[in-house]
Amino acid sequence: MTLHVNTTDLRGQDFLTLADLSPGQLRCLLDRASQLKALQANGQPHQLLAGLSLAMLFEKASLRTRTTFMVGMSQLGGFAVDLMNEHTQIGVRESIPDIARNLERWVDALMARVYAHRTLEELAAWADIPVINGLSDLTHPCQALADVLTMREHRGGLAGRKLAYVGDGFNVCNSLLFAGALAGMHVRVAAPEGYEPDEDILERAQEIADDAGGGIEIGNDPQAAVRDAEVVYTDAWVSMGLEHEAAERREIFAPFRVDDCMMALADSDAIFMHCLPAHRGEEVTDAVLDGPRSVVFDQAENRLHTQKALLVAIMRGDAAFDELGA
Numbered sequence: 001m002t003l004h005v006n007t008t009d010l011r012g013q014d015f016l017t018l019a020d021l022s023p024g025q026l027r028c029l030l031d032r033a034s035q036l037k038a039l040q041a042n043g044q045p046h047q048l049l050a051g052l053s054l055a056m057l058f059e060k061a062s063l064r065t066r067t068t069f070m071v072g073m074s075q076l077g078g079f080a081v082d083l084m085n086e087h088t089q090i091g092v093r094e095s096i097p098d099i100a101r102n103l104e105r106w107v108d109a110l111m112a113r114v115y116a117h118r119t120l121e122e123l124a125a126w127a128d129i130p131v132i133n134g135l136s137d138l139t140h141p142c143q144a145l146a147d148v149l150t151m152r153e154h155r156g157g158l159a160g161r162k163l164a165y166v167g168d169g170f171n172v173c174n175s176l177l178f179a180g181a182l183a184g185m186h187v188r189v190a191a192p193e194g195y196e197p198d199e200d201i202l203e204r205a206q207e208i209a210d211d212a213g214g215g216i217e218i219g220n221d222p223q224a225a226v227r228d229a230e231v232v233y234t235d236a237w238v239s240m241g242l243e244h245e246a247a248e249r250r251e252i253f254a255p256f257r258v259d260d261c262m263m264a265l266a267d268s269d270a271i272f273m274h275c276l277p278a279h280r281g282e283e284v285t286d287a288v289l290d291g292p293r294s295v296v297f298d299q300a301e302n303r304l305h306t307q308k309a310l311l312v313a314i315m316r317g318d319a320a321f322d323e324l325g326a
C-alpha cells in the first residue's frame with residue numbers, strides 16, 4: 001500500500017523510509033515507544049493489536065529484527081507469522097505481486113527484510129496493507145527509530161547534539177542521517193572515499209536538516225568526524241550481500257575502526273552505538289563495545305519498544321493509544 005497522507009496519523013501507511021516522517025511524527029513515535037516500554041516494565045497489559053496479524057519476510061539473516069517484531073506483536077496481543085524464505089522464495093517460486101496479493105488477504109501488515117530496496121517498493125505498491133522496511137540495501141529505518149530513542153534516553157534532548165558516524169555509508173548510515181536530521185542533530189559522517197552515503201539520500205537528509213535546524217557533514221577523516229561528538233556510531237564493514245568484497249573492504253576500512261584512541265577524541269560523556277551484529281576487532285574493538293560508554297544492548301532492547309509503537313501507529317492509528325489512558 002503506497003499511501004502518503006498529509007496527517008500526523010500514520011494509520012494505513014507504509015514505513016519504507018524515515019524521510020516520509022515529519023519531526024513531529026518521529027517525536028510522537030518515540031513518546032509512544034517510551035510509554036509502551038514503561039507499561040511493559042511495570043507488567044501492565046497493553047494489548048492494542050488483539051486479533052491483528054503481521055507477516056514477516058526475510059531474504060537475509062536476522063536476530064534482533066525477527067525476535068523484536070515477533071515478541072512485540074505477542075506483547076500487543078497480536079500474532080506474527082515468519083514466512084521463512086526457503087518456503088516463500090520471493091520472485092522465484094512466486095512473483096512479488098502475487099505474494100503481496102495473497103498476504104493482504106490474510107494479515108494486517110507485512111514486514112520485509114530484502115536485498116534490493118525496489119523489492120519493498122513493489123511489495124508496497126501491490127499489497128493493500130502497510131509494508132514495513134526491516135532493512136534493505138538502502139535503508140534500515142526501524143534501527144534508526146531505536147537509535148534515536150536510545151540517544152534521547154542517554155543524552156536528553158537531541159536538537160543541536162553532535163552525532164558522528166564512522167564507517168560504511170550504507171543502509172544503517174543512511175537511516176541515521178534521516179533520523180538525526182529529523183531530530184535537529186548535527187550529523188557528521190566519515191567514510192572511505194567511494195563508500196560515502198548515496199547522493200539522493202544526502203540531498204534529502206540535507207533538506208530535512210535545513211528544515212529542522214540540524215546539519216549534515218560528509219568527509220573521509222574519522223578523527224575529524226568524532227572530535228567532540230556526543231554520540232559515536234559505527235556499523236559492519238561488510239554488510240549482508242557484500243561478502244564477496246570482504247577482503248578488500250577490511251583493508252580499506254581499517255583506519256575507520258572505533259577504538260579507545262578514537263573514542264578519546266569524542267566528548268568526555270560520549271556514548272558508543274552500533275546496530276549489531278558487531279564484528280569484534282574489525283569496525284570496533286572489544287574494549288569499546290564492552291566498555292562503559294557502550295549502549296549497544298540498550299539500542300537492541302529499544303528495537304522492541306519503538307517497533308511496538310510503530311506497529312500500533314500504522315495498524316490502528318493514534319486513536320488506539322487513547323485506550324492506554326493518560
Ligand code: CP
Pocket residue numbers: 061062063064065066135143275276277
Ligand atoms: N540490527 C539488526 O537489524 O539486527 P538483525 O540483523 O539481527 O535483525
Ligand code: NVA
Pocket residue numbers: 135170171172235236238239240275276277
Ligand atoms: N549494514 C548491516 C546492518 C545489519 C543490521 C547489513 O546490511 O548487513
